[in-house]
Amino acid sequence: EGLEPQVWDPDYGDVLNSHGDISRGRQLIWELFPGAGEELTIYLFHYHQIHPENPGSLLEMYEDFFTILPEYRRCDIEKLVWKKPTFGYIPGHFTVGSRDRIVAFDRLVAIGDAASLQSPLVFTGFGSLVRNLYRLTDLLDTALRHNLLSVKDLNQIRAYQSNIAVTWLFSQGMMVPTGRHLPPQRINAMLNTFFGLLADEPPEVPDTFIKDRFSWLTFNRLALKAARRNPALIPWILEMAGAKDFLLWVGSYLSFTSNALVSGLLKGWFPSLVRRLQPWLEKRSPRLWLQLLAQSYAITAGMGRPEKVNRELKFD
Incomplete structure:
Protein backbone atom coordinates (compact mmCIF):
# COMPACT_ATOMS: atom_id res chain seq x y z
CA GLU A 1 0.00 0.00 0.00
CA LEU A 80 5.42 1.95 -0.50
CA VAL A 81 4.65 -0.56 2.25
CA TRP A 82 5.24 -4.11 1.05
CA LYS A 83 2.90 -6.67 2.62
CA LYS A 84 3.72 -9.88 0.76
CA PRO A 85 6.17 -9.97 -2.13
CA THR A 86 6.14 -13.30 -3.96
CA PHE A 87 7.05 -14.85 -7.29
CA GLY A 88 6.74 -18.14 -9.12
CA TYR A 89 5.52 -20.07 -12.12
CA ILE A 90 1.83 -20.75 -12.77
CA PRO A 91 1.09 -23.78 -14.96
CA GLY A 92 -1.30 -23.44 -17.85
CA HIS A 93 -2.88 -26.22 -19.89
CA PHE A 94 -4.24 -25.75 -23.39
CA THR A 95 -7.47 -27.72 -23.13
CA VAL A 96 -9.20 -29.31 -26.10
CA GLY A 97 -12.04 -31.09 -24.27
CA SER A 98 -13.35 -31.58 -20.76
CA ARG A 99 -11.75 -35.02 -20.41
CA ASP A 100 -8.33 -34.58 -22.00
CA ARG A 101 -6.67 -34.06 -18.63
CA ILE A 102 -6.83 -36.42 -15.64
CA VAL A 103 -7.01 -34.45 -12.40
CA ALA A 104 -7.42 -37.30 -9.92
CA PHE A 105 -6.00 -40.55 -8.60
CA ASP A 106 -7.49 -42.94 -6.09
CA ARG A 107 -8.25 -40.87 -2.96
CA LEU A 108 -6.56 -37.77 -4.42
CA VAL A 109 -7.95 -34.93 -6.55
CA ALA A 110 -6.21 -31.80 -7.81
CA ILE A 111 -8.00 -28.45 -7.71
CA GLY A 112 -6.94 -24.88 -8.34
CA ASP A 113 -3.51 -24.33 -9.87
CA ALA A 114 -2.65 -27.99 -9.31
CA ALA A 115 -5.39 -29.03 -11.74
CA SER A 116 -4.38 -26.41 -14.32
CA LEU A 117 -7.51 -26.93 -16.40
CA GLN A 118 -8.05 -23.55 -17.97
CA SER A 119 -6.48 -21.23 -20.45
CA PRO A 120 -3.59 -19.23 -18.95
CA LEU A 121 -5.50 -16.14 -20.02
CA VAL A 122 -7.68 -16.38 -16.91
CA PHE A 123 -5.33 -17.09 -14.00
CA THR A 124 -5.52 -20.82 -14.69
CA GLY A 125 -6.52 -22.74 -11.58
CA PHE A 126 -7.01 -19.89 -9.13
CA GLY A 127 -9.65 -18.17 -11.21
CA SER A 128 -11.50 -21.38 -11.98
CA LEU A 129 -11.39 -22.35 -8.29
CA VAL A 130 -13.01 -19.08 -7.21
CA ARG A 131 -15.62 -19.07 -9.98
CA ASN A 132 -16.59 -22.70 -9.35
CA LEU A 133 -16.21 -22.88 -5.58
CA TYR A 134 -19.78 -24.00 -4.91
CA ARG A 135 -19.61 -26.55 -7.72
CA LEU A 136 -16.38 -28.08 -6.38
CA THR A 137 -17.59 -28.01 -2.78
CA ASP A 138 -20.87 -29.71 -3.61
CA LEU A 139 -19.21 -32.47 -5.64
CA LEU A 140 -16.48 -33.03 -3.03
CA ASP A 141 -19.07 -33.18 -0.26
CA THR A 142 -21.05 -35.79 -2.20
CA ALA A 143 -17.98 -37.92 -2.93
CA LEU A 144 -16.76 -37.84 0.67
CA ARG A 145 -20.14 -38.62 2.23
CA HIS A 146 -20.53 -41.70 0.04
CA ASN A 147 -16.87 -42.77 0.04
CA LEU A 148 -16.65 -42.37 -3.74
CA LEU A 149 -12.88 -41.97 -3.81
CA SER A 150 -11.76 -43.89 -6.88
CA VAL A 151 -10.02 -42.12 -9.75
CA LYS A 152 -13.14 -42.52 -11.91
CA ASP A 153 -15.33 -40.84 -9.31
CA LEU A 154 -12.94 -38.06 -8.30
CA ASN A 155 -12.02 -37.20 -11.88
CA GLN A 156 -15.53 -35.79 -12.27
CA ILE A 157 -14.73 -33.10 -9.69
CA ARG A 158 -13.26 -30.37 -11.85
CA ALA A 159 -13.76 -26.66 -12.46
CA TYR A 160 -13.62 -26.99 -16.23
CA GLN A 161 -15.45 -24.32 -18.23
CA SER A 162 -15.85 -24.90 -21.94
CA ASN A 163 -16.33 -21.20 -22.65
CA ILE A 164 -12.95 -20.43 -21.04
CA ALA A 165 -11.06 -23.34 -22.56
CA VAL A 166 -11.70 -21.97 -26.04
CA THR A 167 -9.75 -18.79 -25.20
CA TRP A 168 -6.39 -20.55 -25.03
CA LEU A 169 -5.63 -19.44 -28.59
CA PHE A 170 -5.64 -15.86 -27.29
CA SER A 171 -3.08 -16.89 -24.70
CA GLN A 172 -0.94 -18.24 -27.52
CA GLY A 173 -1.31 -14.84 -29.13
CA MET A 174 0.47 -13.27 -26.15
CA MET A 175 3.43 -15.67 -26.28
CA VAL A 176 6.50 -15.20 -28.42
CA PRO A 177 7.11 -18.56 -30.16
CA THR A 178 10.35 -20.26 -29.18
CA GLY A 179 13.21 -19.20 -31.41
CA ARG A 180 11.08 -16.79 -33.45
CA HIS A 181 11.57 -13.07 -34.04
CA LEU A 182 8.40 -11.06 -34.55
CA PRO A 183 7.75 -7.34 -35.03
CA PRO A 184 8.14 -5.74 -31.57
CA GLN A 185 4.64 -4.24 -31.60
CA ARG A 186 2.82 -7.44 -32.65
CA ILE A 187 1.27 -8.47 -29.31
CA ASN A 188 0.34 -4.90 -28.39
CA ALA A 189 -1.45 -4.54 -31.73
CA MET A 190 -3.46 -7.70 -31.03
CA LEU A 191 -4.36 -6.53 -27.52
CA ASN A 192 -5.39 -3.13 -28.87
CA THR A 193 -7.76 -4.81 -31.32
CA PHE A 194 -9.36 -6.99 -28.65
CA PHE A 195 -9.77 -4.32 -25.98
CA GLY A 196 -10.85 -1.79 -28.59
CA LEU A 197 -13.75 -4.10 -29.40
CA LEU A 198 -14.72 -4.43 -25.75
CA ALA A 199 -14.54 -0.65 -25.29
CA ASP A 200 -17.09 -0.22 -28.08
CA GLU A 201 -19.52 -2.69 -26.54
CA PRO A 202 -22.18 -2.00 -23.89
CA PRO A 203 -20.77 -2.33 -20.32
CA GLU A 204 -22.40 -5.71 -19.75
CA VAL A 205 -20.36 -7.31 -22.56
CA PRO A 206 -16.87 -6.65 -21.13
CA ASP A 207 -18.32 -7.49 -17.72
CA THR A 208 -19.26 -10.99 -18.91
CA PHE A 209 -15.77 -11.44 -20.38
CA ILE A 210 -14.01 -10.35 -17.20
CA LYS A 211 -16.21 -12.72 -15.18
CA ASP A 212 -15.82 -15.56 -17.73
CA ARG A 213 -19.55 -15.79 -18.39
CA PHE A 214 -19.62 -15.05 -22.10
CA SER A 215 -21.82 -17.21 -24.31
CA TRP A 216 -21.13 -19.00 -27.58
CA LEU A 217 -23.00 -16.31 -29.50
CA THR A 218 -21.06 -13.48 -27.85
CA PHE A 219 -17.74 -15.22 -28.47
CA ASN A 220 -18.47 -15.75 -32.16
CA ARG A 221 -19.87 -12.28 -32.70
CA LEU A 222 -16.81 -10.60 -31.22
CA ALA A 223 -14.39 -12.96 -32.97
CA LEU A 224 -15.93 -12.11 -36.35
CA LYS A 225 -15.99 -8.43 -35.49
CA ALA A 226 -12.29 -8.56 -34.56
CA ALA A 227 -11.43 -10.26 -37.86
CA ARG A 228 -13.28 -7.55 -39.78
CA ARG A 229 -11.64 -4.74 -37.84
CA ASN A 230 -8.13 -6.14 -38.15
CA PRO A 231 -7.89 -8.64 -41.06
CA ALA A 232 -4.25 -9.32 -40.19
CA LEU A 233 -5.31 -10.82 -36.86
CA ILE A 234 -5.88 -14.36 -38.15
CA PRO A 235 -2.56 -14.58 -40.07
CA TRP A 236 -0.78 -13.22 -36.99
CA ILE A 237 -2.32 -15.86 -34.73
CA LEU A 238 -1.54 -18.62 -37.22
CA GLU A 239 2.06 -17.44 -37.40
CA MET A 240 2.41 -17.37 -33.61
CA ALA A 241 0.49 -20.54 -32.76
CA GLY A 242 1.49 -22.68 -35.73
CA ALA A 243 -0.71 -24.99 -37.79
CA LYS A 244 -0.63 -27.84 -35.25
CA ASP A 245 -1.85 -25.75 -32.32
CA PHE A 246 -4.40 -24.00 -34.51
CA LEU A 247 -5.91 -27.37 -35.46
CA LEU A 248 -5.98 -28.30 -31.76
CA TRP A 249 -7.84 -25.08 -31.09
CA VAL A 250 -10.37 -25.97 -33.81
CA GLY A 251 -11.07 -29.12 -31.78
CA SER A 252 -11.51 -26.98 -28.67
CA TYR A 253 -13.89 -24.68 -30.54
CA LEU A 254 -15.96 -27.62 -31.82
CA SER A 255 -16.14 -28.96 -28.26
CA PHE A 256 -17.32 -25.53 -27.07
CA THR A 257 -19.94 -25.49 -29.84
CA SER A 258 -21.30 -28.95 -29.02
CA ASN A 259 -21.33 -28.16 -25.29
CA ALA A 260 -23.20 -24.92 -25.98
CA LEU A 261 -25.80 -26.85 -27.99
CA VAL A 262 -26.26 -29.46 -25.25
CA SER A 263 -26.45 -26.73 -22.61
CA GLY A 264 -29.05 -24.84 -24.61
CA LEU A 265 -31.22 -27.96 -24.89
CA LEU A 266 -30.88 -29.15 -21.28
CA LYS A 267 -30.18 -26.22 -18.95
CA GLY A 268 -33.85 -25.24 -18.70
CA TRP A 269 -35.01 -28.53 -17.21
CA PHE A 270 -32.20 -31.03 -16.56
CA PRO A 271 -30.65 -29.42 -13.42
CA SER A 272 -34.04 -29.06 -11.72
CA LEU A 273 -34.93 -32.66 -12.61
CA VAL A 274 -31.66 -33.89 -11.11
CA ARG A 275 -32.36 -31.99 -7.88
CA ARG A 276 -35.87 -33.45 -7.66
CA LEU A 277 -34.45 -36.95 -8.03
CA GLN A 278 -31.88 -36.43 -5.27
CA PRO A 279 -33.89 -37.66 -2.23
CA TRP A 280 -34.67 -40.96 -3.97
CA LEU A 281 -31.61 -41.47 -6.16
CA GLU A 282 -28.78 -40.48 -3.81
CA LYS A 283 -29.72 -43.16 -1.27
CA ARG A 284 -30.09 -45.94 -3.83
CA SER A 285 -27.21 -45.16 -6.18
CA PRO A 286 -24.72 -42.59 -4.85
CA ARG A 287 -22.36 -43.11 -7.79
CA LEU A 288 -25.08 -42.40 -10.35
CA TRP A 289 -26.14 -39.37 -8.32
CA LEU A 290 -22.57 -38.01 -8.40
CA GLN A 291 -22.42 -38.52 -12.17
CA LEU A 292 -25.71 -36.71 -12.76
CA LEU A 293 -24.73 -33.91 -10.39
CA ALA A 294 -21.43 -33.43 -12.23
CA GLN A 295 -23.25 -33.34 -15.58
CA SER A 296 -25.75 -30.83 -14.21
CA TYR A 297 -22.91 -28.50 -13.24
CA ALA A 298 -21.18 -29.10 -16.59
CA ILE A 299 -24.10 -27.65 -18.57
CA THR A 300 -24.53 -24.67 -16.22
CA ALA A 301 -21.35 -23.61 -14.40
CA GLY A 302 -19.30 -25.34 -17.08
CA MET A 303 -20.71 -22.88 -19.62
CA GLY A 304 -20.26 -19.81 -17.45
CA ARG A 305 -23.81 -19.91 -16.09
CA PRO A 306 -23.71 -20.91 -12.41
CA GLU A 307 -26.54 -23.17 -11.31
CA LYS A 308 -28.78 -21.52 -8.75
CA VAL A 309 -29.79 -23.99 -6.08
CA ASN A 310 -31.01 -23.71 -2.53
CA ARG A 311 -28.91 -26.11 -0.56
CA GLU A 312 -26.99 -25.78 2.66
CA LEU A 313 -23.81 -27.80 2.98
CA LYS A 314 -22.93 -29.05 6.44
CA PHE A 315 -19.53 -30.34 7.47
CA ASP A 316 -18.90 -32.42 10.57
Whole structure:
Protein backbone atom coordinates (compact mmCIF):
# COMPACT_ATOMS: atom_id res chain seq x y z
CA GLU A 1 0.00 0.00 0.00
CA GLY A 2 1.04 3.63 -0.28
CA LEU A 3 0.04 4.71 -3.78
CA GLU A 4 -1.24 8.27 -3.79
CA PRO A 5 -5.04 8.46 -4.29
CA GLN A 6 -4.59 10.76 -7.27
CA VAL A 7 -2.45 8.06 -8.88
CA TRP A 8 -4.84 5.14 -8.41
CA ASP A 9 -8.25 4.66 -6.81
CA PRO A 10 -7.93 1.49 -4.66
CA ASP A 11 -11.52 0.55 -5.46
CA TYR A 12 -10.60 -0.29 -9.06
CA GLY A 13 -8.48 -2.91 -10.80
CA ASP A 14 -6.35 -2.90 -13.93
CA VAL A 15 -6.52 -5.90 -16.28
CA LEU A 16 -3.94 -6.93 -18.91
CA ASN A 17 -2.01 -3.66 -19.08
CA SER A 18 0.91 -4.42 -21.39
CA HIS A 19 4.32 -2.83 -20.80
CA GLY A 20 6.86 -2.24 -23.55
CA ASP A 21 7.07 -4.62 -26.50
CA ILE A 22 8.48 -8.06 -27.34
CA SER A 23 11.98 -6.96 -28.30
CA ARG A 24 13.32 -8.93 -25.29
CA GLY A 25 11.47 -12.08 -26.27
CA ARG A 26 8.42 -11.67 -24.01
CA GLN A 27 5.52 -9.30 -23.51
CA LEU A 28 5.37 -7.99 -19.95
CA ILE A 29 1.84 -7.49 -18.64
CA TRP A 30 0.62 -5.75 -15.49
CA GLU A 31 -2.49 -6.56 -13.51
CA LEU A 32 -3.71 -4.78 -10.40
CA PHE A 33 -6.50 -5.74 -8.00
CA PRO A 34 -7.96 -4.00 -4.93
CA GLY A 35 -7.18 -5.52 -1.55
CA ALA A 36 -8.24 -4.77 2.03
CA GLY A 37 -8.51 -1.05 2.76
CA GLU A 38 -5.99 0.78 0.60
CA GLU A 39 -3.93 -2.31 -0.16
CA LEU A 40 -3.34 -3.31 -3.77
CA THR A 41 -2.22 -6.60 -5.31
CA ILE A 42 0.02 -5.97 -8.31
CA TYR A 43 1.20 -8.66 -10.73
CA LEU A 44 3.84 -8.47 -13.43
CA PHE A 45 3.94 -11.52 -15.67
CA HIS A 46 4.42 -12.88 -19.15
CA TYR A 47 3.48 -16.08 -20.96
CA HIS A 48 6.02 -18.46 -22.42
CA GLN A 49 6.39 -22.08 -23.41
CA ILE A 50 8.56 -24.36 -21.31
CA HIS A 51 11.85 -24.33 -23.19
CA PRO A 52 15.44 -23.56 -22.11
CA GLU A 53 15.77 -20.91 -24.83
CA ASN A 54 12.83 -18.88 -23.54
CA PRO A 55 13.20 -16.05 -21.00
CA GLY A 56 12.07 -17.50 -17.70
CA SER A 57 14.39 -16.22 -14.98
CA LEU A 58 12.38 -15.41 -11.85
CA LEU A 59 15.24 -13.25 -10.58
CA GLU A 60 15.17 -11.18 -13.77
CA MET A 61 11.40 -10.89 -13.49
CA TYR A 62 11.71 -9.74 -9.88
CA GLU A 63 14.22 -7.09 -10.90
CA ASP A 64 11.95 -5.95 -13.73
CA PHE A 65 9.07 -5.52 -11.31
CA PHE A 66 10.85 -3.08 -9.02
CA THR A 67 12.58 -1.29 -11.89
CA ILE A 68 9.51 -0.45 -13.95
CA LEU A 69 6.82 -0.22 -11.23
CA PRO A 70 7.42 3.56 -10.83
CA GLU A 71 6.86 3.95 -14.57
CA TYR A 72 3.68 1.87 -14.43
CA ARG A 73 2.08 3.62 -11.45
CA ARG A 74 4.06 6.85 -10.96
CA CYS A 75 5.11 6.00 -7.43
CA ASP A 76 8.12 6.29 -5.14
CA ILE A 77 9.29 2.76 -4.31
CA GLU A 78 10.71 3.96 -0.98
CA LYS A 79 7.30 5.18 0.19
CA LEU A 80 5.42 1.95 -0.50
CA VAL A 81 4.65 -0.56 2.25
CA TRP A 82 5.24 -4.11 1.05
CA LYS A 83 2.90 -6.67 2.62
CA LYS A 84 3.72 -9.88 0.76
CA PRO A 85 6.17 -9.97 -2.13
CA THR A 86 6.14 -13.30 -3.96
CA PHE A 87 7.05 -14.85 -7.29
CA GLY A 88 6.74 -18.14 -9.12
CA TYR A 89 5.52 -20.07 -12.12
CA ILE A 90 1.83 -20.75 -12.77
CA PRO A 91 1.09 -23.78 -14.96
CA GLY A 92 -1.30 -23.44 -17.85
CA HIS A 93 -2.88 -26.22 -19.89
CA PHE A 94 -4.24 -25.75 -23.39
CA THR A 95 -7.47 -27.72 -23.13
CA VAL A 96 -9.20 -29.31 -26.10
CA GLY A 97 -12.04 -31.09 -24.27
CA SER A 98 -13.35 -31.58 -20.76
CA ARG A 99 -11.75 -35.02 -20.41
CA ASP A 100 -8.33 -34.58 -22.00
CA ARG A 101 -6.67 -34.06 -18.63
CA ILE A 102 -6.83 -36.42 -15.64
CA VAL A 103 -7.01 -34.45 -12.40
CA ALA A 104 -7.42 -37.30 -9.92
CA PHE A 105 -6.00 -40.55 -8.60
CA ASP A 106 -7.49 -42.94 -6.09
CA ARG A 107 -8.25 -40.87 -2.96
CA LEU A 108 -6.56 -37.77 -4.42
CA VAL A 109 -7.95 -34.93 -6.55
CA ALA A 110 -6.21 -31.80 -7.81
CA ILE A 111 -8.00 -28.45 -7.71
CA GLY A 112 -6.94 -24.88 -8.34
CA ASP A 113 -3.51 -24.33 -9.87
CA ALA A 114 -2.65 -27.99 -9.31
CA ALA A 115 -5.39 -29.03 -11.74
CA SER A 116 -4.38 -26.41 -14.32
CA LEU A 117 -7.51 -26.93 -16.40
CA GLN A 118 -8.05 -23.55 -17.97
CA SER A 119 -6.48 -21.23 -20.45
CA PRO A 120 -3.59 -19.23 -18.95
CA LEU A 121 -5.50 -16.14 -20.02
CA VAL A 122 -7.68 -16.38 -16.91
CA PHE A 123 -5.33 -17.09 -14.00
CA THR A 124 -5.52 -20.82 -14.69
CA GLY A 125 -6.52 -22.74 -11.58
CA PHE A 126 -7.01 -19.89 -9.13
CA GLY A 127 -9.65 -18.17 -11.21
CA SER A 128 -11.50 -21.38 -11.98
CA LEU A 129 -11.39 -22.35 -8.29
CA VAL A 130 -13.01 -19.08 -7.21
CA ARG A 131 -15.62 -19.07 -9.98
CA ASN A 132 -16.59 -22.70 -9.35
CA LEU A 133 -16.21 -22.88 -5.58
CA TYR A 134 -19.78 -24.00 -4.91
CA ARG A 135 -19.61 -26.55 -7.72
CA LEU A 136 -16.38 -28.08 -6.38
CA THR A 137 -17.59 -28.01 -2.78
CA ASP A 138 -20.87 -29.71 -3.61
CA LEU A 139 -19.21 -32.47 -5.64
CA LEU A 140 -16.48 -33.03 -3.03
CA ASP A 141 -19.07 -33.18 -0.26
CA THR A 142 -21.05 -35.79 -2.20
CA ALA A 143 -17.98 -37.92 -2.93
CA LEU A 144 -16.76 -37.84 0.67
CA ARG A 145 -20.14 -38.62 2.23
CA HIS A 146 -20.53 -41.70 0.04
CA ASN A 147 -16.87 -42.77 0.04
CA LEU A 148 -16.65 -42.37 -3.74
CA LEU A 149 -12.88 -41.97 -3.81
CA SER A 150 -11.76 -43.89 -6.88
CA VAL A 151 -10.02 -42.12 -9.75
CA LYS A 152 -13.14 -42.52 -11.91
CA ASP A 153 -15.33 -40.84 -9.31
CA LEU A 154 -12.94 -38.06 -8.30
CA ASN A 155 -12.02 -37.20 -11.88
CA GLN A 156 -15.53 -35.79 -12.27
CA ILE A 157 -14.73 -33.10 -9.69
CA ARG A 158 -13.26 -30.37 -11.85
CA ALA A 159 -13.76 -26.66 -12.46
CA TYR A 160 -13.62 -26.99 -16.23
CA GLN A 161 -15.45 -24.32 -18.23
CA SER A 162 -15.85 -24.90 -21.94
CA ASN A 163 -16.33 -21.20 -22.65
CA ILE A 164 -12.95 -20.43 -21.04
CA ALA A 165 -11.06 -23.34 -22.56
CA VAL A 166 -11.70 -21.97 -26.04
CA THR A 167 -9.75 -18.79 -25.20
CA TRP A 168 -6.39 -20.55 -25.03
CA LEU A 169 -5.63 -19.44 -28.59
CA PHE A 170 -5.64 -15.86 -27.29
CA SER A 171 -3.08 -16.89 -24.70
CA GLN A 172 -0.94 -18.24 -27.52
CA GLY A 173 -1.31 -14.84 -29.13
CA MET A 174 0.47 -13.27 -26.15
CA MET A 175 3.43 -15.67 -26.28
CA VAL A 176 6.50 -15.20 -28.42
CA PRO A 177 7.11 -18.56 -30.16
CA THR A 178 10.35 -20.26 -29.18
CA GLY A 179 13.21 -19.20 -31.41
CA ARG A 180 11.08 -16.79 -33.45
CA HIS A 181 11.57 -13.07 -34.04
CA LEU A 182 8.40 -11.06 -34.55
CA PRO A 183 7.75 -7.34 -35.03
CA PRO A 184 8.14 -5.74 -31.57
CA GLN A 185 4.64 -4.24 -31.60
CA ARG A 186 2.82 -7.44 -32.65
CA ILE A 187 1.27 -8.47 -29.31
CA ASN A 188 0.34 -4.90 -28.39
CA ALA A 189 -1.45 -4.54 -31.73
CA MET A 190 -3.46 -7.70 -31.03
CA LEU A 191 -4.36 -6.53 -27.52
CA ASN A 192 -5.39 -3.13 -28.87
CA THR A 193 -7.76 -4.81 -31.32
CA PHE A 194 -9.36 -6.99 -28.65
CA PHE A 195 -9.77 -4.32 -25.98
CA GLY A 196 -10.85 -1.79 -28.59
CA LEU A 197 -13.75 -4.10 -29.40
CA LEU A 198 -14.72 -4.43 -25.75
CA ALA A 199 -14.54 -0.65 -25.29
CA ASP A 200 -17.09 -0.22 -28.08
CA GLU A 201 -19.52 -2.69 -26.54
CA PRO A 202 -22.18 -2.00 -23.89
CA PRO A 203 -20.77 -2.33 -20.32
CA GLU A 204 -22.40 -5.71 -19.75
CA VAL A 205 -20.36 -7.31 -22.56
CA PRO A 206 -16.87 -6.65 -21.13
CA ASP A 207 -18.32 -7.49 -17.72
CA THR A 208 -19.26 -10.99 -18.91
CA PHE A 209 -15.77 -11.44 -20.38
CA ILE A 210 -14.01 -10.35 -17.20
CA LYS A 211 -16.21 -12.72 -15.18
CA ASP A 212 -15.82 -15.56 -17.73
CA ARG A 213 -19.55 -15.79 -18.39
CA PHE A 214 -19.62 -15.05 -22.10
CA SER A 215 -21.82 -17.21 -24.31
CA TRP A 216 -21.13 -19.00 -27.58
CA LEU A 217 -23.00 -16.31 -29.50
CA THR A 218 -21.06 -13.48 -27.85
CA PHE A 219 -17.74 -15.22 -28.47
CA ASN A 220 -18.47 -15.75 -32.16
CA ARG A 221 -19.87 -12.28 -32.70
CA LEU A 222 -16.81 -10.60 -31.22
CA ALA A 223 -14.39 -12.96 -32.97
CA LEU A 224 -15.93 -12.11 -36.35
CA LYS A 225 -15.99 -8.43 -35.49
CA ALA A 226 -12.29 -8.56 -34.56
CA ALA A 227 -11.43 -10.26 -37.86
CA ARG A 228 -13.28 -7.55 -39.78
CA ARG A 229 -11.64 -4.74 -37.84
CA ASN A 230 -8.13 -6.14 -38.15
CA PRO A 231 -7.89 -8.64 -41.06
CA ALA A 232 -4.25 -9.32 -40.19
CA LEU A 233 -5.31 -10.82 -36.86
CA ILE A 234 -5.88 -14.36 -38.15
CA PRO A 235 -2.56 -14.58 -40.07
CA TRP A 236 -0.78 -13.22 -36.99
CA ILE A 237 -2.32 -15.86 -34.73
CA LEU A 238 -1.54 -18.62 -37.22
CA GLU A 239 2.06 -17.44 -37.40
CA MET A 240 2.41 -17.37 -33.61
CA ALA A 241 0.49 -20.54 -32.76
CA GLY A 242 1.49 -22.68 -35.73
CA ALA A 243 -0.71 -24.99 -37.79
CA LYS A 244 -0.63 -27.84 -35.25
CA ASP A 245 -1.85 -25.75 -32.32
CA PHE A 246 -4.40 -24.00 -34.51
CA LEU A 247 -5.91 -27.37 -35.46
CA LEU A 248 -5.98 -28.30 -31.76
CA TRP A 249 -7.84 -25.08 -31.09
CA VAL A 250 -10.37 -25.97 -33.81
CA GLY A 251 -11.07 -29.12 -31.78
CA SER A 252 -11.51 -26.98 -28.67
CA TYR A 253 -13.89 -24.68 -30.54
CA LEU A 254 -15.96 -27.62 -31.82
CA SER A 255 -16.14 -28.96 -28.26
CA PHE A 256 -17.32 -25.53 -27.07
CA THR A 257 -19.94 -25.49 -29.84
CA SER A 258 -21.30 -28.95 -29.02
CA ASN A 259 -21.33 -28.16 -25.29
CA ALA A 260 -23.20 -24.92 -25.98
CA LEU A 261 -25.80 -26.85 -27.99
CA VAL A 262 -26.26 -29.46 -25.25
CA SER A 263 -26.45 -26.73 -22.61
CA GLY A 264 -29.05 -24.84 -24.61
CA LEU A 265 -31.22 -27.96 -24.89
CA LEU A 266 -30.88 -29.15 -21.28
CA LYS A 267 -30.18 -26.22 -18.95
CA GLY A 268 -33.85 -25.24 -18.70
CA TRP A 269 -35.01 -28.53 -17.21
CA PHE A 270 -32.20 -31.03 -16.56
CA PRO A 271 -30.65 -29.42 -13.42
CA SER A 272 -34.04 -29.06 -11.72
CA LEU A 273 -34.93 -32.66 -12.61
CA VAL A 274 -31.66 -33.89 -11.11
CA ARG A 275 -32.36 -31.99 -7.88
CA ARG A 276 -35.87 -33.45 -7.66
CA LEU A 277 -34.45 -36.95 -8.03
CA GLN A 278 -31.88 -36.43 -5.27
CA PRO A 279 -33.89 -37.66 -2.23
CA TRP A 280 -34.67 -40.96 -3.97
CA LEU A 281 -31.61 -41.47 -6.16
CA GLU A 282 -28.78 -40.48 -3.81
CA LYS A 283 -29.72 -43.16 -1.27
CA ARG A 284 -30.09 -45.94 -3.83
CA SER A 285 -27.21 -45.16 -6.18
CA PRO A 286 -24.72 -42.59 -4.85
CA ARG A 287 -22.36 -43.11 -7.79
CA LEU A 288 -25.08 -42.40 -10.35
CA TRP A 289 -26.14 -39.37 -8.32
CA LEU A 290 -22.57 -38.01 -8.40
CA GLN A 291 -22.42 -38.52 -12.17
CA LEU A 292 -25.71 -36.71 -12.76
CA LEU A 293 -24.73 -33.91 -10.39
CA ALA A 294 -21.43 -33.43 -12.23
CA GLN A 295 -23.25 -33.34 -15.58
CA SER A 296 -25.75 -30.83 -14.21
CA TYR A 297 -22.91 -28.50 -13.24
CA ALA A 298 -21.18 -29.10 -16.59
CA ILE A 299 -24.10 -27.65 -18.57
CA THR A 300 -24.53 -24.67 -16.22
CA ALA A 301 -21.35 -23.61 -14.40
CA GLY A 302 -19.30 -25.34 -17.08
CA MET A 303 -20.71 -22.88 -19.62
CA GLY A 304 -20.26 -19.81 -17.45
CA ARG A 305 -23.81 -19.91 -16.09
CA PRO A 306 -23.71 -20.91 -12.41
CA GLU A 307 -26.54 -23.17 -11.31
CA LYS A 308 -28.78 -21.52 -8.75
CA VAL A 309 -29.79 -23.99 -6.08
CA ASN A 310 -31.01 -23.71 -2.53
CA ARG A 311 -28.91 -26.11 -0.56
CA GLU A 312 -26.99 -25.78 2.66
CA LEU A 313 -23.81 -27.80 2.98
CA LYS A 314 -22.93 -29.05 6.44
CA PHE A 315 -19.53 -30.34 7.47
CA ASP A 316 -18.90 -32.42 10.57
